[in-house]
Amino acid sequence: xxxxxxxxxxxxxxxxxxxxxxxxxxxxxxxxxxxxxxxxxxxxxxxxxxxxxxxxxxxxxxxxxxxxxxxxxxxxxxxxxxxxxxxxxxxxxxxxxxxxxxxxxxxxxxxxxxxxxxxxxxxxxxxxxxxxxxxxxxxxxxxxxxxxxxxxxxxxxxxxxxxxxxxxxxxxxxxxxxxxxxxxxxxxxxxxxxxxxxxxx
Amino acid sequence: xxxxxxxxxxxxxxxxxxxxxxxxxxxxxxxxxxxxxxxxxxxxxxxxxxxxxxxxxxxxxxxxxxxxxxxxxxxxxxxxxxxxxxxxxxxxxxxxxxxxxxxxxxxxxxxxxxxxxxxxxxxxxxxxxxxxxxxxxxxxxxxxxxxxxxxxxxxxxxxxxxxxxxxxxxxxxxxxxxxxxxxxxx
Numbered sequence: 001x002x003x004x005x006x007x008x009x010x011x012x013x014x015x016x017x018x019x020x021x022x023x024x025x026x027x028x029x030x031x032x033x034x035x036x037x038x039x040x041x042x043x044x045x046x047x048x049x050x051x052x053x054x055x056x057x058x059x060x061x062x063x064x065x066x067x068x069x070x071x072x073x074x075x076x077x078x079x080x081x082x083x084x085x086x087x088x089x090x091x092x093x094x095x096x097x098x099x100x101x102x103x104x105x106x107x108x109x110x111x112x113x114x115x116x117x118x119x120x121x122x123x124x125x126x127x128x129x130x131x132x133x134x135x136x137x138x139x140x141x142x143x144x145x146x147x148x149x150x151x152x153x154x155x156x157x158x159x160x161x162x163x164x165x166x167x168x169x170x171x172x173x174x175x176x177x178x179x180x181x182x183x184x185x186x187x188x189x190x191x192x193x194x195x196x197x198x199x200x201x
Numbered sequence: 202x203x204x205x206x207x208x209x210x211x212x213x214x215x216x217x218x219x220x221x222x223x224x225x226x227x228x229x230x231x232x233x234x235x236x237x238x239x240x241x242x243x244x245x246x247x248x249x250x251x252x253x254x255x256x257x258x259x260x261x262x263x264x265x266x267x268x269x270x271x272x273x274x275x276x277x278x279x280x281x282x283x284x285x286x287x288x289x290x291x292x293x294x295x296x297x298x299x300x301x302x303x304x305x306x307x308x309x310x311x312x313x314x315x316x317x318x319x320x321x322x323x324x325x326x327x328x329x330x331x332x333x334x335x336x337x338x339x340x341x342x343x344x345x346x347x348x349x350x351x352x353x354x355x356x357x358x359x360x361x362x363x364x365x366x367x368x369x370x371x372x373x374x375x376x377x378x379x380x381x382x383x384x385x386x387x
Contacts, residue, residue, distance in 0.1 A: 012365060015355050016372040020380035026348030033341050036328055086387070104387055138387070139223045147387055154379070155223050162216040166209055173202055186206035193340070194210035200333045201272070201290045201324065 004175060011168040014161045021158045028132035038129040050109065050122040054080070058112060058119035062097055073099040076110055080121050086143050104135055204347050211344045218318035228315040237311035239295060247298060247305045261285045262330075264298055264305060273329040286310075290321060 001009075015022070031038045042049075060076070063069050073089025076099055087101040099110040107124040124130070139155045141148075173183045205212075221228065249267055251260050260283055261276035273288045285296040293310040326338025359369045 009365070012355075012359060012362075012369060013372045016359060016369050017376040019352055019356070019373060020376050022348065023352045024380075026345055026352060029341070029345045029348070033325060033338060033345065034327070035325070104384055135384075139219070140225055141223075142226050147383075151383055151387060152223055154383070155219065159216045159220045159223070162212060166212060166216075169202075169205055170209075173206060179202065182203060183206050186203040187209065190207035190210050193207075194214075197333070197337055197340070198290060198321075201337060 004171075007168045007171050011165060011172065014164060018158050018161050021154065024132070024135055025158075028136035031129035031133050032136065042127060042129075047125060049125055049127075051125065053108070053121045053123050055118065055120045057117055059117045060112075060114075062091070062112070062114050069097075072097075073110075076112065076119070077101055080110065080119075082108060084145065086138075086148055102134065104131060104138075107134075205351065208344050208347050211340065214318070214321055215344075218322035221315040221318045222322065225315070225319075228313070237313075239308040239310055242294070242307040242309050244304060244306050246303050248303060257283060260298075264296065268296065268305065268307065270294065270296070270307075272331055273326075273334050288320065288324075290317065290324070293320070 058076075058079075060072070063072055069089045069091070073087055076089075077083065077085070077087060082101050085101045085103050087099060089097060089099045092098050095113060095115045097112045097114070099112070101108045101110075105126065107130070109122050109124070111120045111122070112118070113120075138148075139152050141152050143149070173179060245268070247264060247267065249263060251263060255263075257276045257278055261274055262271075264283070264285065265271050265274060265287060270287055270289075275286045275288065277284050279297075281300055283298040283300070285298070287294040287296060291312070293312055295308045295310055297306045297308075298304075299306075324334075324337065324341075326334035326336075326341070329335075359365060359373075362369075
């Protein structure tokens with residue numbers, strides 16, 4: 001097999017295999033870029049974003065250490081029947097700890113008020129724009145468990161594939177002699193415009 | 202093809218910044234022991250007056266204009282002081298205006314490569330009120346349209362090549378199944 005054939009096949013099959021991610025990143029960029037529009041549209045529905053699922057008495061010491069705070073978050077989530085989700089635990093101040101649990105479809109926040117010994121659990125209403133942006137923003141190897149890590153590995157794979165698309169695309173363009181002139185114009189104008197943004201933004 | 206060649210720098214930036222964000226913990230661990238301090242750039246007196254009922258944003262915009270540092274920014278009040286974060290991609294600055302003595306302190310914020318990339322990736326434009334940001338936002342919209350177009354045109358081009366249909370279908374199906382698995386389980 002010639003290099004040009006290998007290049008075209010790699011471009012094609014990588015593109016097809018990772019097409020759902022490519023499509024997802026493209027579509028989910030719309031609510032990011034037009035956040036104000038989507039917020040206004042949702043506001044017009046006049047529905048609360050968070051709904052209280054339960055409120056109960058709870059007495060537990062809040063650790064200072066971030067690692068222990070995370071374990072505290074895990075234990076508190078387990079207490080209300082949430083296990084195995086991505087989550088984060090954050091101190092909002094001396095009198096409040098927030099624990100966020102999120103999957104692609106559901107988001108729940110726990111608010112613990114140590115002084116009042118009170119725990120509140122709230123579920124977020126499903127929104128398509130949040131579903132998409134949540135998927136777009138998902139990544140990183142901070143979360144424990146093989147599933148979030150596997151997703152992060154695919155994100156890396158997608159990035160490497162994108163670099164290959166750029167390289168193989170440029171190679172394919174160069175192979176078509178009659179399109180070299182306009183191709184140079186497109187590359188040069190893209191680079192100049194991008195460079196200007198880097199300096200001016 | 203020409204749209205892809207024109208937008209290649211955007212794709213490259215989004216890809217490299219995604220990799221940096223996907224491995225943020227590595228950079229944060231590296232920077233954690235000694236976060237770089239802010240470097241004082243200048244301290245000037247500000248003698249201008251603000252319109253009656255001027256809000257923090259209006260005041261921030263006016264101060265930035267007087268310093269010739271106009272551009273996207275965020276502003277907050279810290280006691281009596283007004284703290285402006287000027288989101289300059291290459292030279293982010295913190296500008297503190299203290300109305301009691303009329304002093305403005307301009308400090309340069311640290312801007313390591315991973316932070317620069319992340320800020321660039323997250324850059325929006327339509328709501329800043331500055332023309333260059335609006336034009337940037339339009340190019341981001343163009344890039345989004347380009348991505349969706351590439352995905353659809355790629356599908357069409359694959360279907361047109363009969364010789365690659367079988368392996369292509371296998372690659373597409375495998376990708377769809379893996380994606381669906383993640384959507385359901387994560």
